[in-house]
Amino acid sequence: xxxxxxxxxxxxxGLTKAYNLGTPVETEVLHGIDLSLAEGEFAAxxxxxxxxxxxxxxxxxxxxxxxxxxxxxGGRDTASLSEAEITQLRGRSIGFVFQFHHLLPAFTxxxxxxxxxxxxxxxxxxxxxxxxxxxxxxxxxxxxxLKKPAAxxxxxxxxxxxxxxxxxxxxxxxxxxxxxxxxxHTADDIFALLREFNRQSNCACLIVTHDPRLAARCDRIVRLxxxxxxxxxxxxx
Amino acid sequence: xxFRLPFAPLVALRFLREGRMQTLLILxxxxxxxxxxxxxTQLITQLQAQIVDRVLGSQAHVVIRPAxxxxxxxxxxxxxxxxxxxxxxxxxxxxxxxxxxxxxxxMPGVTAVSPVVTGPAFAVRGQASKSVALMGVDAERYxxxxxxxEYMVAGRFAVDGTRAVIGSELAKDxxxxxxxxxxxxxxxxxxxxxQVGGIFDIGNKDLNRRWIFVTLPLAQSLLDLPGGVSNLDxxxxxxxxxxxxxxxxxxxxxxxxxxxxxxxxxxxxxxxxQSVSNNLIRSFVVIIVxxxxxxxxxxxxxxxxxxxxxxxxxGASRSMILQVFLIQGAVVGAVGSVLGSAxxxxxxxxxxxxxxxxxxxxxxxxxxxxxxxxxxxxxxxxVGLLSALIxxxxxxxxxxxxxxRS
Ligand SMILES: Nc1ncnc2c1ncn2[C@@H]1O[C@H](COP(=O)(O)OP(=O)(O)OP(=O)(O)O)[C@@H](O)[C@H]1O
Ligand SMILES: [Mg+2]
Numbered sequence: 190x191x192x193x194x195x196x197x198x199x200x201x202x203g204l205t206k207a208y209n210l211g212t213p214v215e216t217e218v219l220h221g222i223d224l225s226l227a228e229g230e231f232a233a234x235x236x237x238x239x240x241x242x243x244x245x246x247x248x249x250x251x252x253x254x255x256x257x258x259x260x261x262x263g264g265r266d267t268a269s270l271s272e273a274e275i276t277q278l279r280g281r282s283i284g285f286v287f288q289f290h291h292l293l294p295a296f297t298x299x300x301x302x303x304x305x306x307x308x309x310x311x312x313x314x315x316x317x318x319x320x321x322x323x324x325x326x327x328x329x330x331x332x333x334x335l336k337k338p339a340a341x342x343x344x345x346x347x348x349x350x351x352x353x354x355x356x357x358x359x360x361x362x363x364x365x366x367x368x369x370x371x372x373x374h375t376a377d378d379i380f381a382l383l384r385e386f387n388r389q390s391n392c393a394c395l396i397v398t399h400d401p402r403l404a405a406r407c408d409r410i411v412r413l414x415x416x417x418x419x420x421x422x423x424x425x426x
Numbered sequence: 427x428x429f430r431l432p433f434a435p436l437v438a439l440r441f442l443r444e445g446r447m448q449t450l451l452i453l454x455x456x457x458x459x460x461x462x463x464x465x466x467t468q469l470i471t472q473l474q475a476q477i478v479d480r481v482l483g484s485q486a487h488v489v490i491r492p493a494x495x496x497x498x499x500x501x502x503x504x505x506x507x508x509x510x511x512x513x514x515x516x517x518x519x520x521x522x523x524x525x526x527x528x529x530x531x532x533m534p535g536v537t538a539v540s541p542v543v544t545g546p547a548f549a550v551r552g553q554a555s556k557s558v559a560l561m562g563v564d565a566e567r568y569x570x571x572x573x574x575x576e577y578m579v580a581g582r583f584a585v586d587g588t589r590a591v592i593g594s595e596l597a598k599d600x601x602x603x604x605x606x607x608x609x610x611x612x613x614x615x616x617x618x619x620x621q622v623g624g625i626f627d628i629g630n631k632d633l634n635r636r637w638i639f640v641t642l643p644l645a646q647s648l649l650d651l652p653g654g655v656s657n658l659d660x661x662x663x664x665x666x667x668x669x670x671x672x673x674x675x676x677x678x679x680x681x682x683x684x685x686x687x688x689x690x691x692x693x694x695x696x697x698x699x700q701s702v703s704n705n706l707i708r709s710f711v712v713i714i715v716x717x718x719x720x721x722x723x724x725x726x727x728x729x730x731x732x733x734x735x736x737x738x739x740x741g742a743s744r745s746m747i748l749q750v751f752l753i754q755g756a757v758v759g760a761v762g763s764v765l766g767s768a769x770x771x772x773x774x775x776x777x778x779x780x781x782x783x784x785x786x787x788x789x790x791x792x793x794x795x796x797x798x799x800x801x802x803x804x805x806x807x808x809v810g811l812l813s814a815l816i817x818x819x820x821x822x823x824x825x826x827x828x829x830x831r832s
Contacts, residue, residue: 243831247827250739252738252739252826252827252830253827272744273743276738276741276742276743276744277741277743279739279741280740280741280742281741285739285740287830291732291735291736291739291830292736293733293736293737294444294733295440295441295443295444295733296440304737304740305740305741307433307436308433308737308740308741308742308746309741311432311433312430312431312432312433312436313430313436314430315428353740
């Protein structure tokens, strides 16, 4: 293996995850995952249902803690971080896109996109608003900035979610089936958007998808089977 | 520059606005609770103040009398107080009353001292004769004990020579008008012809019938008490400090010293009971309102599970989520206290228009003391905050993954 030219954004070594630890129904879902993602990399995470893709993504996204093994983000070992530090790291360096947009229904599209900044800085400011408007413009929704999510179509909602994930210019974007409930045409659009931002900002992207067509358009495909990495290879291969 | 709320209040207010029906319900509950508490408190405070005012309108706060040696022995011998018979015949003076008066006046909290000579007499006019109480006073000093000038229906409250001030009932009973003559006869055989210089109505028929005010020297000579006084009447700055003042004076003088609080012990007990039941009602209302706010917020936390998860995924800390729900409780309390105070004010106006005394005067004034509004605001906000504590902690502890996966 050649030495990486660029620092890995995430690095997993022997990472395991078990649920219901110490009970009769204890189940290990991830069995020693080794994975590293470099800056600018655009990788697909595929695998059958129940193989542990969402679990892995949530652990990388610091929403869940691993049971064993090591997880570093931006060169920092996360095991030693406090709850508060984890929360802050999650907010500032990771952008999430979920299958179901998970926008806040009480807030407008613009406010949703500003929310990560509001959380990180304590309150909104003019700069955050300008950035959010730019992002909405980039996903083609500037005209819908003041609409609540309920007034937007599924594809539009997902685009707002993408704009929101990008608000703080995170080093890492994690997307769990971002196009899962969209029609093929809209799915292509959303995927293209992610790809474009990846190129522009050089952030690392890990995208869970069931769509082999979309996976093929990534740089790299990681296939998870029963909590093991069964295959990890460039997409064009 | 646009005004921008910080994260926690921004989200809290938005959640409240979004949960329209729920928010309206807890707001209505809080408003009702605050209104009941403020209304009751204001009403009872006013009515109690009125009662105390009325009682003290014709009474000294503290009265000093000669030591009652005979009576004390009677209690010792007989074992119970009902045996005591006031020895009406022989009036006694307070020894060295000038010194005692000076001592009382110098006592902290005492604002006025007035010597009084009082004893039984008969008011006679033609064939009619009425049993009365002769009150020898220095009008100027006595005014600071009982605000007689406020009760005058004719003439002024002033006595000199044989000019006297009598009550309206006595005037009516004997058919006396201003400047008429009136004879008083005493058990000791003395009598005097008085001229009526003023008629008062003190709001108490019995006193209006009994009291005849004359000068101190005249009463002293008529009652065979030369240079003496039968009691010293005191006014204190804080009426509820009357008892301690009386106790201190008793200790210092070993005379009989009674405060209005002793004389009206039953009334005070009744007022205290009323306050206790008012406090009970208030406590129940506070508990019910708190439970209402808490239960609605608990439901709201469950409903907002997903939003909480999203906020956490975007970097919101547990304490930020905690604040979001605490603020919701506090806002409901604060807004409820404003609306509740307004409702209480309306109720006071309505009820004060409906309930009137026999003379057509409103039973109570339709006014709301600002301190009660402040009290309601502080208490309601605090109760709201406290009620939100359990739901808020649940929200903060919520697992973001569970919330997002579901
Ligand atoms: N909180 C939990 N407690 C117990 N088991 C869990 C929990 N969360 C997930 N699992 C189990 O972990 C395994 C992996 O689940 P995960 O959601 O990661 O799969 P996935 O690959 O994302 O599947 P899908 O493609 O259907 O989304 C499943 O067997 C699931 O039942
Ligand atoms: Mg999944």
